[in-house]
Amino acid sequence: MSNSTAAPTLSTVGELRAAGYVAKPLREELRDNLLARLREGEDPWPGLHGYEDTVIPQVERALLAGHDIVLLGERGQGKTRLLRTIAGLLDEWTPVIAGSDLAEHPFEPITHASRRLAAELGDALPITWRHRDERYVEKLATPDTSVADLIGDVDPMKVAEGRALGDPETIHFGLIPRSHRGIVTINELPDLAERIQVAMLNVMEERDIQVRGYVLRLPLDVLVLASANPEDYTNRGRIITPLKDRFGAEIRTHYPRELEAEIAVTRQEAHLVAEVPDHLLEVLARFTRNLRESSAVDQRSGVSARFAIAGAETIAASALHRAATEGEDDPVARVVDLETAVGVLGGKIEFESGEEGRELEILTHLLRTAVADTVRHLVLGIDFGPLVRTVEEGAEIATGEQVTAHDFLEGLPALGEATVYDEVYERFDARSDGERAAALELVLEGLYLARKIGKDSSGGATVYGH
CATH class of the missing domain: 3.40.50.300 (P-loop containing nucleotide triphosphate hydrolases)
Incomplete structure (x- = not known):
């Protein structure tokens, strides 16, 4: 009006x-x-x-x-x-x-x-x-x-x-x-x-x-x-x-029955202080839908659309924080920022009484499932063999909440004649360093969840390797 x-x-x-x-x-x-x-x-x-x-x-x-x-x-x-x-x-x-x-x-x-x-x-x-x-x-x-x-x-x-x-x-x-x-x-x-x-x-x-x-x-x-x-x-x-x-x-009334509608609601209602790529909104939408289907969650109280909205706003804030402390010009949320959202979103969910003490475990598991489903949906048809073999031969890729997109991209191992990186950039329409880093982090997390590569998150940093 x-x-x-x-x-x-x-x-x-x-x-x-x-x-x-x-x-x-x-x-x-x-x-x-x-x-x-x-x-x-x-x-x-x-x-x-x-x-x-x-x-x-x-x-x-x-x-x-x-x-x-x-x-x-x-x-x-x-x-x-x-x-x-x-x-x-x-x-x-x-x-x-x-x-x-x-x-x-x-x-x-x-x-x-x-x-x-x-x-x-x-x-x-x-x-x-x-x-x-x-x-x-x-x-x-x-x-x-x-x-x-x-x-x-x-x-x-x-x-x-x-x-x-x-x-x-x-x-x-x-x-x-x-x-x-x-x-x-x-x-x-x-x-x-x-x-x-x-x-x-x-x-x-x-x-x-x-x-x-x-x-x-x-x-x-x-x-x-x-x-x-x-x-x-x-x-x-x-x-x-x-x-x-x-x-x-x-x-x-009901919650959105189609994934696209869930994403559209989040994009429309969230007040974002940094760029949040579409694939991360999809992860959050799938995460929300997983919670609505989980037997560990009290479905009588529901899982509000505000859950995904707050999640999008939180990961955008995490990206802005990194940009301010590390000197990035164009903050873009990445997979590593999703972990920051889990801790603050747990209070918006009512768990079944028998799940006391397992809340964080449940949230983490359902988030990983959402990431894996998103990767399968978005990167189908790309051959990640050259990247997996390079990691198996000893290459390591470091990222983290305070690692800039530029530093992350600079640390990527060379893949010889393989065009995996370019294929990912094209698939995600990634044009800036932040968008490229966000796309590749999603791929790396997907490969880890598929048990193609390893991951070490100890010491405050995340390292993907063999």
Whole structure:
């Protein structure tokens, strides 16, 4: 969402009517804008990977049907990103009554104060324009969330000003009424106390609110979205049945099913301070997927996409650190940097209770499996015989966290007429010293894991040899 155009200049309800403006209910607005984008071939869901054939069609059908939506999925599956993207289907600008607490449409005032003002001023009623970004709000559900936070309560300051306690203008509206004509998202919905969930029932079905003893019939026009972990949602029973029943669509999200989608998410979301070659992102993606399939990992808590994202950011930081201390101009992450990520990523994984004490061993094993699989995928068809024979004859290749790409390349043994190095550079499209070193380190690690060459990592350095 971006401010691509300036707000309209119409400033009164009379000008709005004269311009022929037509008010639309929220769900109709979303439906029309979604259909328009689909007809034009424009992607309504930018930045979402791996959901094209599963989740997104279900979300589109729910929006076309005008349903409130709850997304069910483990952590790090992009639920919040998807919900935020729905806001991009709102009109960029919409008129509201100036000063209105609930951002009411100038043609359809719903509060006592706005109706009185509209009756007094007529066509002179002032309006302002609200951007779509302001029509989307989020609330992280926490156990201390109150009815006043979500629905509203009596404002003691207004009562103190002399207004009667029964005056509807003494009410301070909560988050959901203030989202009138917009979208409200409640993340981790099961964490709301049950009595708070009860307070949402009227909003979800009758589209009005109840505050203490007041009887308010406010025809709220709001789309309610929510996210929840399936464990909380189905097993612990922490969402009350009447509230579950009021969501028109319950949609299960999932982790990327294709490796390419996993890599794309990592590349998109990671904030990298150094270059991270594609093959290392593939290693991290395979590493993450291995963890999701491991019986040693508690799959009920999931392995978030943030695991690979944090891994990419960590190895980029390791490359930048090496560049700063060793004087490299263009830092590029290499295989040797992957080891630095294992230690800091372990805390993001929940292991099964019987694996206590073996966490590092499990992570290291699954990372090596990911490296081996990546090498097999990327270097198929290259003959490494000349390199292996040279190592068997006594050549050694040294690398390490503080070994620069230039020094690593300078230490490579000559292979006579063999063109193995050039073939690797061409296969990986490696043009700089850093990219060449990163590609060859992957090859050497793959040869070690295939037991073609040896490796010694003692003393803080890594030496590949016989």
